[in-house]
Amino acid sequence: MTENTLLIEQLQDRIDNLEAKIAFQDDVIEQLNIxxxxxxxxxxxxxxxxxxxxxxxxSMNASQIANPEDEAPPPHY
Incomplete structure (x- = not known):
């Protein structure tokens, strides 16, 4: 293999990895949007x-709302 061929393969691998990451991120973004x-x-x-x-x-009348002072104390007092 020549040096150029090796460099091209390395660059292609990097591009493939980036495309895979972008596809994953697109999927995650879609799921988050949902x-x-x-x-x-x-x-x-x-x-x-x-x-x-x-x-x-x-809309409740004042008479419908119980006044705490009018209520008897609980049995434990």
């Missing part, structure tokens, strides 16, 4: 539920 999308949908759902709870608490 996970991020799923998490974002979950967060949106939780925000909607929290807004419903906040609205329900705000």
């Amino acid at each position: 996970e991020i999308t799923a998490h974002q949908e979950g967060i949106s759902h939780l925000k909607d539920q929290l807004n419903l709870v906040v609205d329900k608490v705000k």
Whole structure:
């Protein structure tokens, strides 16, 4: 083998390794994108539920909310 042929083979090996790494990284990025999308949908759902709870608490009358001072102390006191 000539020196040029050896150099070309080494460069081709490096290119092949880089292409394999890029393909792996592309796959990982796609998987992460899917996970991020799923998490974002979950967060949106939780925000909607929290807004419903906040609205329900705000709509409660003061008489519906128990005053801790009006409650009898627990039996262990």
